[in-house]
Amino acid sequence: MTTIDTATLRDWQKRHPDITLVDTLPAAAFAKGHLPGAINIVSDDVLDEAPRRLPDKQATIVVYCASENCKRAGRAAERLARLGYTEVYHYVGGKKAWLAEGLTLEH
Secondary structure (H helix, E strand, O other): OEEEOHHHHHHHHHHOOOOEEEEOOOHHHHHHOEOOOOEEOOHHHHHHHHHHHOOOOOOEEEEEOOOOOOOHHHHHHHHHHHOOOOEEEEEOOHHHHHHHOOOOOEO
16 A cells, blocks of 8 residues: 655645545544545445445545544555555545644535
């Protein structure tokens, strides 16, 4: 699994606005705030929901969760790879790193 940091994610967002951001936290945490443009697929639901919600297996997908200590995004990335997704990246810092850079969340 390939990991990325905040600077890489911001650069990709500027150059490739079609990146799909996936917040892997529970719906309540997603509702409290998520990275702009992100969709919510809880890590435990990836195997069931990804084929319907992420139909392009070659699309660039960036998964994240709360922080570098959160394991949900890593599990989701592994599950997406098992389903055949080829461009999956784990934004390790998650919401905590995003906010530490002075960036805002959507609500």
